[in-house]
Amino acid sequence: xxxxxxxxxxxxxxxxxxxxxxxxxxxxxxxxxxxxxxxxxxxxxxxxxxxxxxxxxxxxxxxxxxxxxxxxxxxxxxxxxxxxxxxxxxxxxxxxxxxxxxxxxxxxxxxxxxxxxxxxxxxxxxxxxxxxxxxxxxxxxxxxxxxxxxxxxxxxxxxxxxxxxxxxxxxxxxxxxxxxxxxxxxxxxxxxxxxxxxxxxxxxxxxxxxxxxxxxxxxxxxxxxxxxxxxxxxxxxxxxxxxxxxxxxxxxxxxxxxxxxxxxxxxxxxxxxxxxxxxxxxxxxxxxxxxxxxxxxxxx
Amino acid sequence: xxxxxxxxxxxxxxxxxxxxxxxxxxxxxxxxxxxxxxxxxxxxxxxxxxxxxxxxxxxxxxxxxxxxxxxxxxxxxxxxxxxxxxxxxxxxxxxxxxxxxxxxxxxxxxxxxxxxxxxxxxxxxxxxxxxxxxxxxxxxxxxxxxxxxxxxxxxxxxxxxxxxxxxxxxxxxxxxxxxxxxxxxxxxxxxxxxxxxxxxxxxxxxxxxxxxxxxxxxxxxxxxxxxxxxxxxxxxxxxxxxxxxxxxxxxxxxxxxxxxxxxxxxxxxxxxx
Numbered sequence: 001x002x003x004x005x006x007x008x009x010x011x012x013x014x015x016x017x018x019x020x021x022x023x024x025x026x027x028x029x030x031x032x033x034x035x036x037x038x039x040x041x042x043x044x045x046x047x048x049x050x051x052x053x054x055x056x057x058x059x060x061x062x063x064x065x066x067x068x069x070x071x072x073x074x075x076x077x078x079x080x081x082x083x084x085x086x087x088x089x090x091x092x093x094x095x096x097x098x099x100x101x102x103x104x105x106x107x108x109x110x111x112x113x114x115x116x117x118x119x120x121x122x123x124x125x126x127x128x129x130x131x132x133x134x135x136x137x138x139x140x141x142x143x144x145x146x147x148x149x150x151x152x153x154x155x156x157x158x159x160x161x162x163x164x165x166x167x168x169x170x171x172x173x174x175x176x177x178x179x180x181x182x183x184x185x186x187x188x189x190x191x192x193x194x195x196x197x198x199x200x201x202x203x204x205x206x207x208x209x210x211x212x213x214x215x216x217x218x219x220x221x222x223x224x225x226x227x228x229x230x231x232x233x234x235x236x237x238x239x240x241x242x243x244x245x246x247x248x249x250x251x252x253x254x255x256x257x258x259x260x261x262x263x264x265x266x267x268x269x270x271x272x273x274x275x276x277x278x279x280x281x282x283x284x285x286x287x288x289x290x291x292x293x294x295x296x297x298x299x300x
Numbered sequence: 301x302x303x304x305x306x307x308x309x310x311x312x313x314x315x316x317x318x319x320x321x322x323x324x325x326x327x328x329x330x331x332x333x334x335x336x337x338x339x340x341x342x343x344x345x346x347x348x349x350x351x352x353x354x355x356x357x358x359x360x361x362x363x364x365x366x367x368x369x370x371x372x373x374x375x376x377x378x379x380x381x382x383x384x385x386x387x388x389x390x391x392x393x394x395x396x397x398x399x400x401x402x403x404x405x406x407x408x409x410x411x412x413x414x415x416x417x418x419x420x421x422x423x424x425x426x427x428x429x430x431x432x433x434x435x436x437x438x439x440x441x442x443x444x445x446x447x448x449x450x451x452x453x454x455x456x457x458x459x460x461x462x463x464x465x466x467x468x469x470x471x472x473x474x475x476x477x478x479x480x481x482x483x484x485x486x487x488x489x490x491x492x493x494x495x496x497x498x499x500x501x502x503x504x505x506x507x508x509x510x511x512x513x514x515x516x517x518x519x520x521x522x523x524x525x526x527x528x529x530x531x532x533x534x535x536x537x538x539x540x541x542x543x544x545x546x547x548x549x550x551x552x553x554x555x556x557x558x559x560x561x562x563x564x565x566x567x568x569x570x571x572x573x
Contacts, residue, residue: 126464
């Protein structure tokens, strides 16, 4: 019985998905990455095994993705998160050509072809404006938790303009709005509209070809989904219930399953975990994609 | 005897200065900013009065400056912080041709012409990198007061290179470096270095013409002063009143108005509390 696990070690959360041979989700797990992503990855994998009720030996293939993908010693392969998101979305929605992934500390727009292959991407990880961190900070200034953001924003009747290009400067703007009596829901909705605007800008830079899909933790945020749909003029495809935040991990598990099947079909054994994965010398480079985007580009 | 006041409402702190008719500083006050800028302005004004034992009726003219200058309800005139910092720096160091002001949320480089006028300036208006806020992130991550940051950084032996630009992400990076076993002072020195490099490039945008006067709250940080001198290659003027430079400049503009015969509409009435 083939089982494939995908682990996505992101800047804020570490996510894991286990699939069976029929591509059915057997188990999922999620934890905050914290300051030791390697520890979080090991814990999430333990959670995943427990939730699935299987031992590590019963998992055929482990594929990792996300910025901490090299920090997992028991992996069979590491795959970039771009490939994982593309494959996962394409498996649900073959007609999608542009994917938006808003993460805790970065945002990606990915153009894919009809086979789910990455054709182009743009990424901002230089500047917190335009990432989940912007919304998280704004919420914190308002005394809200991240879970409050969506429900609160949906109550907004008159969103204010949040014009700051910097997450730090936005704090002053939020304080100003509060001191002039603007309701918190209208401020947080304003921040969501601002973030949606930046996200669509990034999508334009990969061509903005329909259909669209949203991946990542923002798929929990109904107000964000509305704001993006309004900006784009059409609704976005969302991964099936519960898989939005797990999209990268799901893609990794899917790709792992494919590789395992190919090896076994060729009559070859699956190598021992860790035996074929090289660790690059830049292991601890904090942000691996930084060379792809400049601060000016991020701010434009 | 008439007095004038300069009120500087910054992003992080509100500062007030009182001058007598000769331009001598007779009182000063500083408070951390609070949510309501108008309230902060009144609080700092009341403290200013308390520090001198004067009543509001003796203040003949008040100039407000800084990011919140239009929220100073008792201000008679608003002057930009660019003009006020230049004016304050020139008063302290008459040969000043370049002013570098590093505040809590913005950094400005100001070019001053031969007759003391502002001829050019550059500031970071898009991004908080290279401002005092970057040090604020360090202070938050290390859980130590902002005043302790500079002295500790001076002890660094192997400074860490900080690669993030964004102040928000820098906090994560600091914690990451500490988790890997780097010493606090080495990480802090890296933070200082990042700010110094950014500020130096801002100074070069207006042209590096000596003498350079360093103003704003960050000028109280010895590591910042030392690093900037090293990066810019020239000594910096730093006044012990550097944090009040904007307010002093505002006070001097108020004095100009008083001498020109203008008087506050509020003069002779109590400021509403």
